[in-house]
Amino acid sequence: MFQQNVSLKPFNTFSLEAKAGHFKAFNSVEELKEALNHRKGLELLVLGGGSNILLTKDFNGLVLKNELKGIELVRETEEHYFVEVQAGENWHQFVLTAISNDWAGIENLSLIPGTVGAAPMQNIGAYGVEIEQVFEKLKAVEIATGEVHTFSHADCQFGYRESVFKKELKGKYIITSVTFRLNKEPVFNTSYGAIKDTLDEMGIEELSIKAISDAVIQIRQSKLPNPEEIGNAGSFFKNPTVDKIDYEGLRAEFPGIPGYQQPEQKMKIPAAWLIEQAGWKGKTFGPIGVHKNQPLVLVNYGGGEGAKIKELAFEIQQSVATQFGVELTPEVNII
Numbered sequence: 001m002f003q004q005n006v007s008l009k010p011f012n013t014f015s016l017e018a019k020a021g022h023f024k025a026f027n028s029v030e031e032l033k034e035a036l037n038h039r040k041g042l043e044l045l046v047l048g049g050g051s052n053i054l055l056t057k058d059f060n061g062l063v064l065k066n067e068l069k070g071i072e073l074v075r076e077t078e079e080h081y082f083v084e085v086q087a088g089e090n091w092h093q094f095v096l097t098a099i100s101n102d103w104a105g106i107e108n109l110s111l112i113p114g115t116v117g118a119a120p121m122q123n124i125g126a127y128g129v130e131i132e133q134v135f136e137k138l139k140a141v142e143i144a145t146g147e148v149h150t151f152s153h154a155d156c157q158f159g160y161r162e163s164v165f166k167k168e169l170k171g172k173y174i175i176t177s178v179t180f181r182l183n184k185e186p187v188f189n190t191s192y193g194a195i196k197d198t199l200d201e202m203g204i205e206e207l208s209i210k211a212i213s214d215a216v217i218q219i220r221q222s223k224l225p226n227p228e229e230i231g232n233a234g235s236f237f238k239n240p241t242v243d244k245i246d247y248e249g250l251r252a253e254f255p256g257i258p259g260y261q262q263p264e265q266k267m268k269i270p271a272a273w274l275i276e277q278a279g280w281k282g283k284t285f286g287p288i289g290v291h292k293n294q295p296l297v298l299v300n301y302g303g304g305e306g307a308k309i310k311e312l313a314f315e316i317q318q319s320v321a322t323q324f325g326v327e328l329t330p331e332v333n334i335i
Protein backbone atom coordinates (compact mmCIF):
# COMPACT_ATOMS: atom_id res chain seq x y z
CA MET A 1 0.00 0.00 0.00
CA PHE A 2 2.68 2.53 1.02
CA GLN A 3 6.30 2.97 -0.09
CA GLN A 4 8.77 2.99 2.80
CA ASN A 5 11.70 5.31 3.52
CA VAL A 6 11.22 7.62 0.57
CA SER A 7 13.47 10.64 0.01
CA LEU A 8 11.42 13.86 -0.06
CA LYS A 9 14.16 15.84 -1.81
CA PRO A 10 12.42 15.79 -5.22
CA PHE A 11 9.15 16.84 -3.60
CA ASN A 12 10.15 20.09 -1.86
CA THR A 13 11.29 23.22 -3.70
CA PHE A 14 13.91 23.97 -1.00
CA SER A 15 15.53 20.69 -2.24
CA LEU A 16 16.12 19.60 1.34
CA GLU A 17 16.95 16.00 2.17
CA ALA A 18 14.46 14.35 4.53
CA LYS A 19 12.96 10.87 4.54
CA ALA A 20 9.30 9.92 4.73
CA GLY A 21 8.65 6.78 6.79
CA HIS A 22 5.68 5.96 4.51
CA PHE A 23 4.74 7.52 1.20
CA LYS A 24 1.83 7.33 -1.23
CA ALA A 25 1.05 9.38 -4.34
CA PHE A 26 -2.70 9.41 -5.10
CA ASN A 27 -4.31 9.91 -8.52
CA SER A 28 -7.98 9.65 -7.55
CA VAL A 29 -10.21 10.49 -4.60
CA GLU A 30 -10.85 6.74 -4.17
CA GLU A 31 -7.10 6.11 -3.86
CA LEU A 32 -6.87 8.89 -1.30
CA LYS A 33 -9.74 7.44 0.76
CA GLU A 34 -8.17 4.00 0.62
CA ALA A 35 -4.84 5.41 1.84
CA LEU A 36 -6.61 7.19 4.72
CA ASN A 37 -8.29 3.89 5.66
CA HIS A 38 -4.95 2.12 5.82
CA ARG A 39 -2.96 4.74 7.67
CA LYS A 40 -3.63 3.29 11.16
CA GLY A 41 -2.78 6.29 13.28
CA LEU A 42 0.24 7.41 11.28
CA GLU A 43 0.78 11.15 11.38
CA LEU A 44 -0.09 12.73 8.01
CA LEU A 45 1.67 15.23 5.78
CA VAL A 46 0.00 16.19 2.51
CA LEU A 47 2.24 17.53 -0.23
CA GLY A 48 1.16 19.45 -3.29
CA GLY A 49 4.07 21.09 -5.08
CA GLY A 50 6.12 21.22 -1.86
CA SER A 51 6.72 24.91 -2.51
CA ASN A 52 5.71 26.28 0.88
CA ILE A 53 7.39 23.86 3.25
CA LEU A 54 10.65 23.74 5.21
CA LEU A 55 11.62 20.17 6.16
CA THR A 56 13.87 20.26 9.19
CA LYS A 57 13.92 16.52 9.93
CA ASP A 58 12.76 13.12 8.72
CA PHE A 59 9.01 12.59 8.85
CA ASN A 60 8.08 9.24 10.33
CA GLY A 61 4.40 9.33 9.43
CA LEU A 62 2.65 9.03 6.06
CA VAL A 63 3.30 11.54 3.27
CA LEU A 64 0.45 11.76 0.77
CA LYS A 65 1.37 13.36 -2.53
CA ASN A 66 -1.57 14.91 -4.37
CA GLU A 67 -1.52 14.00 -8.06
CA LEU A 68 -5.19 14.60 -8.92
CA LYS A 69 -5.30 16.00 -12.47
CA GLY A 70 -7.90 17.66 -14.69
CA ILE A 71 -9.16 21.10 -15.78
CA GLU A 72 -12.84 21.28 -16.73
CA LEU A 73 -15.09 24.12 -17.81
CA VAL A 74 -18.22 23.17 -15.86
CA ARG A 75 -20.56 26.12 -16.43
CA GLU A 76 -20.83 29.44 -18.25
CA THR A 77 -22.92 32.53 -17.63
CA GLU A 78 -23.01 35.76 -19.60
CA GLU A 79 -20.10 37.12 -17.57
CA HIS A 80 -18.22 34.14 -16.20
CA TYR A 81 -16.59 30.81 -16.85
CA PHE A 82 -16.71 28.36 -13.95
CA VAL A 83 -13.71 26.06 -14.13
CA GLU A 84 -13.12 23.11 -11.81
CA VAL A 85 -9.47 22.21 -11.43
CA GLN A 86 -8.15 19.12 -9.66
CA ALA A 87 -5.89 19.94 -6.73
CA GLY A 88 -2.73 18.25 -8.05
CA GLU A 89 -2.55 20.41 -11.20
CA ASN A 90 0.46 22.71 -11.34
CA TRP A 91 -0.71 26.28 -10.61
CA HIS A 92 1.25 28.00 -13.38
CA GLN A 93 0.21 25.43 -16.00
CA PHE A 94 -3.39 26.20 -15.06
CA VAL A 95 -2.73 29.95 -15.42
CA LEU A 96 -1.32 29.33 -18.91
CA THR A 97 -4.36 27.19 -19.83
CA ALA A 98 -6.65 29.99 -18.62
CA ILE A 99 -4.80 32.57 -20.71
CA SER A 100 -4.92 30.46 -23.86
CA ASN A 101 -8.70 30.02 -23.37
CA ASP A 102 -9.25 33.75 -22.63
CA TRP A 103 -10.40 33.02 -19.07
CA ALA A 104 -9.42 36.21 -17.24
CA GLY A 105 -8.62 36.91 -13.61
CA ILE A 106 -5.51 34.97 -12.66
CA GLU A 107 -2.95 36.45 -15.09
CA ASN A 108 -1.33 38.47 -12.25
CA LEU A 109 -0.73 35.17 -10.45
CA SER A 110 1.55 33.78 -13.16
CA LEU A 111 4.62 31.73 -12.26
CA ILE A 112 3.72 31.16 -8.61
CA PRO A 113 5.16 27.75 -7.73
CA GLY A 114 2.94 25.05 -6.28
CA THR A 115 -0.32 23.28 -7.01
CA VAL A 116 -3.91 24.40 -7.42
CA GLY A 117 -4.94 22.65 -4.20
CA ALA A 118 -2.40 24.57 -2.13
CA ALA A 119 -3.43 27.92 -3.61
CA PRO A 120 -6.56 28.56 -1.49
CA MET A 121 -4.92 27.23 1.69
CA GLN A 122 -2.79 30.33 1.90
CA ASN A 123 -4.84 32.52 -0.42
CA ILE A 124 -1.90 33.03 -2.78
CA GLY A 125 -1.44 36.57 -3.99
CA ALA A 126 0.84 38.70 -6.11
CA TYR A 127 0.84 42.03 -7.94
CA GLY A 128 -2.44 43.29 -6.54
CA VAL A 129 -4.52 40.09 -6.92
CA GLU A 130 -5.39 37.33 -4.45
CA ILE A 131 -6.92 34.00 -5.37
CA GLU A 132 -9.99 34.70 -3.24
CA GLN A 133 -11.11 37.26 -5.86
CA VAL A 134 -11.79 34.46 -8.37
CA PHE A 135 -12.61 31.68 -5.92
CA GLU A 136 -16.03 30.02 -6.22
CA LYS A 137 -15.82 26.85 -4.08
CA LEU A 138 -13.65 23.86 -3.29
CA LYS A 139 -14.04 20.21 -2.47
CA ALA A 140 -12.07 18.53 0.28
CA VAL A 141 -11.95 15.13 1.92
CA GLU A 142 -12.37 15.13 5.68
CA ILE A 143 -9.48 13.07 7.05
CA ALA A 144 -11.41 11.69 10.05
CA THR A 145 -14.36 10.36 8.02
CA GLY A 146 -13.25 10.16 4.37
CA GLU A 147 -16.31 12.24 3.39
CA VAL A 148 -16.13 14.86 0.65
CA HIS A 149 -17.29 18.32 1.77
CA THR A 150 -17.83 21.48 -0.28
CA PHE A 151 -16.56 24.83 1.02
CA SER A 152 -17.94 28.18 -0.16
CA HIS A 153 -15.93 31.42 -0.21
CA ALA A 154 -17.31 32.36 3.22
CA ASP A 155 -16.48 28.92 4.65
CA CYS A 156 -12.82 29.38 3.69
CA GLN A 157 -12.38 32.57 5.80
CA PHE A 158 -9.75 34.04 3.50
CA GLY A 159 -7.29 36.63 4.77
CA TYR A 160 -3.80 37.80 3.80
CA ARG A 161 -2.00 34.47 3.17
CA GLU A 162 -4.63 32.87 5.42
CA SER A 163 -7.64 30.57 5.28
CA VAL A 164 -9.56 28.32 7.64
CA PHE A 165 -7.29 25.46 6.46
CA LYS A 166 -4.33 27.10 8.21
CA LYS A 167 -6.36 27.79 11.37
CA GLU A 168 -9.33 25.87 12.89
CA LEU A 169 -9.31 23.20 10.17
CA LYS A 170 -5.54 22.79 10.01
CA GLY A 171 -4.70 19.14 9.34
CA LYS A 172 -8.38 18.14 9.10
CA TYR A 173 -9.07 18.24 5.34
CA ILE A 174 -7.35 17.40 2.06
CA ILE A 175 -8.37 19.70 -0.79
CA THR A 176 -9.23 17.69 -3.91
CA SER A 177 -10.53 20.32 -6.37
CA VAL A 178 -11.07 24.06 -6.65
CA THR A 179 -13.69 25.81 -8.80
CA PHE A 180 -12.78 29.28 -10.10
CA ARG A 181 -15.11 32.01 -11.38
CA LEU A 182 -13.14 33.53 -14.25
CA ASN A 183 -14.15 36.58 -16.27
CA LYS A 184 -15.17 36.74 -19.91
CA GLU A 185 -14.44 40.47 -19.95
CA PRO A 186 -10.98 41.02 -18.42
CA VAL A 187 -10.50 43.55 -15.63
CA PHE A 188 -6.85 44.52 -15.95
CA ASN A 189 -5.03 45.08 -12.68
CA THR A 190 -1.87 47.09 -13.28
CA SER A 191 -1.96 48.99 -9.99
CA TYR A 192 1.35 47.47 -8.91
CA GLY A 193 4.04 49.90 -10.10
CA ALA A 194 6.42 47.24 -11.34
CA ILE A 195 3.79 45.89 -13.76
CA LYS A 196 3.21 49.28 -15.38
CA ASP A 197 6.97 49.85 -15.74
CA THR A 198 7.56 46.40 -17.22
CA LEU A 199 4.67 46.72 -19.72
CA ASP A 200 6.20 50.06 -20.82
CA GLU A 201 9.65 48.50 -21.17
CA MET A 202 8.13 45.67 -23.19
CA GLY A 203 6.54 48.27 -25.49
CA ILE A 204 3.02 46.91 -24.89
CA GLU A 205 0.43 49.35 -26.22
CA GLU A 206 -2.70 47.24 -26.03
CA LEU A 207 -3.31 45.51 -22.71
CA SER A 208 -4.28 41.85 -22.69
CA ILE A 209 -4.22 39.10 -20.09
CA LYS A 210 -1.31 37.55 -22.02
CA ALA A 211 0.66 40.84 -21.83
CA ILE A 212 0.09 41.09 -18.07
CA SER A 213 1.11 37.47 -17.60
CA ASP A 214 4.28 38.06 -19.65
CA ALA A 215 5.10 41.14 -17.57
CA VAL A 216 4.58 39.27 -14.29
CA ILE A 217 6.74 36.40 -15.53
CA GLN A 218 9.48 38.86 -16.44
CA ILE A 219 9.36 40.58 -13.04
CA ARG A 220 9.37 37.31 -11.13
CA GLN A 221 12.21 35.88 -13.20
CA SER A 222 14.32 39.00 -12.66
CA LYS A 223 13.76 39.15 -8.89
CA LEU A 224 13.00 35.70 -7.56
CA PRO A 225 15.27 32.64 -7.70
CA ASN A 226 13.97 29.76 -9.81
CA PRO A 227 13.51 26.82 -7.42
CA GLU A 228 14.76 24.46 -10.12
CA GLU A 229 18.14 26.19 -9.93
CA ILE A 230 18.29 27.46 -6.33
CA GLY A 231 16.23 25.81 -3.58
CA ASN A 232 13.70 28.17 -2.01
CA ALA A 233 10.04 28.43 -0.95
CA GLY A 234 9.21 31.96 -2.11
CA SER A 235 8.60 34.55 0.60
CA PHE A 236 9.69 32.98 3.87
CA PHE A 237 7.88 35.55 6.05
CA LYS A 238 4.60 37.43 5.70
CA ASN A 239 4.64 41.21 5.44
CA PRO A 240 3.85 42.36 9.00
CA THR A 241 0.88 44.56 9.80
CA VAL A 242 1.22 47.12 12.61
CA ASP A 243 -1.05 49.77 14.14
CA LYS A 244 -0.85 53.06 12.28
CA ILE A 245 0.30 54.85 15.42
CA ASP A 246 3.26 52.47 15.81
CA TYR A 247 4.06 52.92 12.12
CA GLU A 248 4.17 56.71 12.62
CA GLY A 249 6.59 56.17 15.51
CA LEU A 250 8.79 54.00 13.30
CA ARG A 251 8.69 56.57 10.52
CA ALA A 252 9.87 59.28 12.86
CA GLU A 253 12.91 57.15 13.63
CA PHE A 254 13.39 55.61 10.14
CA PRO A 255 12.09 58.15 7.60
CA GLY A 256 12.58 55.82 4.63
CA ILE A 257 10.32 53.05 5.96
CA PRO A 258 7.71 52.07 3.37
CA GLY A 259 4.14 51.29 4.45
CA TYR A 260 0.85 50.44 2.82
CA GLN A 261 -2.48 51.53 4.28
CA GLN A 262 -4.72 48.68 5.47
CA PRO A 263 -8.25 48.69 6.87
CA GLU A 264 -8.83 49.49 10.57
CA GLN A 265 -5.97 51.95 11.07
CA LYS A 266 -3.30 49.41 10.25
CA MET A 267 -0.22 49.62 8.05
CA LYS A 268 1.57 46.82 6.23
CA ILE A 269 5.35 47.08 6.15
CA PRO A 270 7.40 45.16 3.55
CA ALA A 271 9.34 42.50 5.45
CA ALA A 272 11.93 42.69 2.64
CA TRP A 273 12.75 46.27 3.68
CA LEU A 274 13.10 45.38 7.36
CA ILE A 275 15.35 42.39 6.56
CA GLU A 276 17.49 44.43 4.17
CA GLN A 277 17.90 47.27 6.72
CA ALA A 278 18.88 44.72 9.35
CA GLY A 279 21.78 43.81 7.07
CA TRP A 280 20.77 40.37 5.84
CA LYS A 281 20.28 40.93 2.11
CA GLY A 282 22.56 38.69 0.03
CA LYS A 283 24.30 37.15 3.09
CA THR A 284 25.38 33.55 2.72
CA PHE A 285 26.20 31.02 5.43
CA GLY A 286 27.82 28.02 3.78
CA PRO A 287 25.24 26.43 1.48
CA ILE A 288 22.30 28.58 2.69
CA GLY A 289 21.52 32.28 2.70
CA VAL A 290 19.30 35.29 2.11
CA HIS A 291 18.61 36.01 -1.56
CA LYS A 292 20.50 38.90 -3.13
CA ASN A 293 17.53 40.43 -5.00
CA GLN A 294 14.67 39.65 -2.64
CA PRO A 295 15.70 39.28 1.03
CA LEU A 296 12.29 37.86 1.92
CA VAL A 297 13.41 34.66 0.21
CA LEU A 298 15.74 32.27 2.05
CA VAL A 299 17.73 29.95 -0.19
CA ASN A 300 19.47 26.59 -0.24
CA TYR A 301 22.29 26.75 -2.80
CA GLY A 302 22.71 22.99 -2.53
CA GLY A 303 23.36 20.59 0.33
CA GLY A 304 21.94 22.89 3.00
CA GLU A 305 20.02 21.63 6.01
CA GLY A 306 16.46 22.58 6.90
CA ALA A 307 17.33 22.93 10.59
CA LYS A 308 20.01 25.50 9.68
CA ILE A 309 17.52 27.48 7.57
CA LYS A 310 15.15 27.45 10.54
CA GLU A 311 17.95 28.84 12.75
CA LEU A 312 18.74 31.53 10.18
CA ALA A 313 15.04 32.50 10.04
CA PHE A 314 15.00 32.76 13.84
CA GLU A 315 18.07 35.01 13.85
CA ILE A 316 16.47 37.26 11.22
CA GLN A 317 13.28 37.46 13.30
CA GLN A 318 15.28 38.39 16.39
CA SER A 319 17.34 41.07 14.72
CA VAL A 320 14.28 42.69 13.09
CA ALA A 321 12.49 42.59 16.47
CA THR A 322 15.47 44.20 18.22
CA GLN A 323 15.99 46.90 15.63
CA PHE A 324 12.37 47.79 14.77
CA GLY A 325 10.20 46.15 17.45
CA VAL A 326 8.30 44.38 14.66
CA GLU A 327 7.54 40.67 14.75
CA LEU A 328 7.99 38.65 11.56
CA THR A 329 5.82 35.55 11.12
CA PRO A 330 6.87 32.74 8.78
CA GLU A 331 4.65 32.15 5.77
CA VAL A 332 6.28 28.78 5.11
CA ASN A 333 5.16 25.65 7.02
CA ILE A 334 8.01 24.39 9.16
CA ILE A 335 7.97 20.61 9.70
Ligand code: EPU
Nearest residue numbers: 126127234235237238239258270272273276293294295296
Ligand atom coordinates in the same frame (compact mmCIF):
# COMPACT_ATOMS: atom_id res chain seq x y z
N1 EPU B 1 12.04 45.79 -0.70
C1 EPU B 1 13.25 46.15 -0.14
N2 EPU B 1 14.38 45.50 -0.55
C2 EPU B 1 14.34 44.53 -1.48
C3 EPU B 1 13.12 44.14 -2.04
C4 EPU B 1 11.98 44.79 -1.62
O1 EPU B 1 13.32 47.05 0.69
O2 EPU B 1 15.42 44.00 -1.78
C5 EPU B 1 10.83 46.47 -0.26
C6 EPU B 1 10.52 47.68 -1.14
O3 EPU B 1 10.00 48.69 -0.32
C7 EPU B 1 9.45 47.13 -2.06
C8 EPU B 1 8.70 46.24 -1.13
O4 EPU B 1 9.72 45.63 -0.32
O5 EPU B 1 8.63 48.15 -2.58
C9 EPU B 1 7.83 45.19 -1.79
O6 EPU B 1 8.66 44.28 -2.53
P1 EPU B 1 8.03 43.28 -3.60
O7 EPU B 1 7.24 44.06 -4.59
O8 EPU B 1 9.12 42.42 -4.10
O9 EPU B 1 6.96 42.45 -2.79
P2 EPU B 1 6.97 41.76 -1.34
O10 EPU B 1 6.02 42.52 -0.49
O11 EPU B 1 8.35 41.62 -0.84
C10 EPU B 1 4.95 40.20 -1.87
C11 EPU B 1 4.59 38.75 -1.78
C12 EPU B 1 5.22 37.96 -2.93
C13 EPU B 1 4.70 38.55 -4.23
C14 EPU B 1 5.06 40.05 -4.27
C15 EPU B 1 4.50 40.74 -5.49
C16 EPU B 1 4.30 38.34 0.60
C17 EPU B 1 4.83 37.66 1.81
N3 EPU B 1 5.03 38.20 -0.49
O12 EPU B 1 6.35 40.31 -1.68
O13 EPU B 1 4.76 36.63 -2.84
O14 EPU B 1 5.25 37.90 -5.35
O15 EPU B 1 4.51 40.71 -3.12
O16 EPU B 1 3.13 40.98 -5.34
O17 EPU B 1 3.23 38.95 0.66
C18 EPU B 1 5.32 34.50 -1.90
O18 EPU B 1 4.34 34.65 -1.16
O19 EPU B 1 6.02 33.45 -1.87
C19 EPU B 1 5.67 35.58 -2.82
C20 EPU B 1 6.79 35.54 -3.56
